[in-house]
Amino acid sequence: MAEWINPNLVPKRTLYTGEEIPCLGMGTFGSDRYTPGQISGAVAGALRCGYRMFDCAAVYGNEDQIGAVFAQAFAQGVVKREELFITSKVWNDMHGRGDVLLSCARTLRDLRLDYVDAFFVHWPFPNYHAPGCDGDSRNPDSKPFSAEEFMATWRQMERLHDMGLVRHIGMSSMTIPKLEAVLPLCRIKPTVIEMELHPCFQQPELYDYMVAHGIQPIGFCPIGSPARPDRDTMPDDIADTQVPEVVAVARAHGVHPAVICLKWAVQRGQIPIPFSVHENEYVSNLQCTTTDPLAEDEMVTLTTADRNCRLIKGQVFLWAGAADWHDLWDEEGTITK
């Protein structure tokens, strides 16, 4: 049985609404490598050992199994619903009129909840890829980002918020140009935004932009996603757990480099959502928020680990005529309004 971590000792972040949420949550994307049963088993173990935040999504294909775990935990008194911060996301093929509401209804049914704490637009465009596709796969219907289309989706997110079905609404994989285009149009501003964040990909400009706008960044792939799907792996990718800066700090603390990635994330201010199905790993991932903080000079050392190495490049979402995956991230400064 895992050592129990008192959830009250896990530091909190305060959202612009004034609500406090845990400084670290558990991811639930099995990267096509782990079964829904393994992942929901890890969620059950994580609940018992003190996790109070879980990052779910319809496209992960396991909300049904995770919902059963939540229901059992509530029934057995392991945790109360109001003690959890549970997120989910609308997938790219459900951006159409009315579909966001339908997607949320399915998620609530599968997770067996009356509401989710945060609901995200998973990607800022409706481009779809078949489950388990390879990196060269392209969908002929894919198109570039459109602020107008995004806002049509966001209006449905705002309706879900008005209906009380989602307590916060968020975006994911945005860029500064996209945010500049849509934030002024939002009736309800996002409270949280998911973005790729790990020592080798720190995105300082986007991170600072969100903080300046009062939005809490949530960092996905916080350990550099060593088990990510093959379609998201390229030969030049750098492994965060092997860069000298991370390895040196890990040696000094006598822990796995993965743990240093998480300590760095929490102390910087983002909310990392590490994934693991292994009890020893997910226990140390939460425990590291409560003990043995990094020194200031170690934080400075880790800042120098940034290699601007984006891992989730999203190339399967490219549209006809796009040059390469950099276009998805507005690196040429182009944006369709």
Ligand SMILES: NC(=O)c1ccc[n+]([C@@H]2O[C@H](COP(=O)([O-])OP(=O)(O)OC[C@H]3O[C@@H](n4cnc5c(N)ncnc54)[C@H](OP(=O)(O)O)[C@@H]3O)[C@@H](O)[C@H]2O)c1
């Ligand atoms: N919004 C989005 O578009 C988006 C995109 C990607 C991810 N996410 C979310 O972010 C979550 C995390 O991202 P991720 O799963 O890709 O990557 P990650 O959390 O950076 O990496 C997970 C992997 O790291 C290893 N690991 C975890 N803890 C460890 C420890 N203490 N020691 C050693 N190794 C450890 C495990 O590898 P092994 O399995 O080999 O043990 C695990 O599979 C996802 O589960 C998902 O919820 C969101």
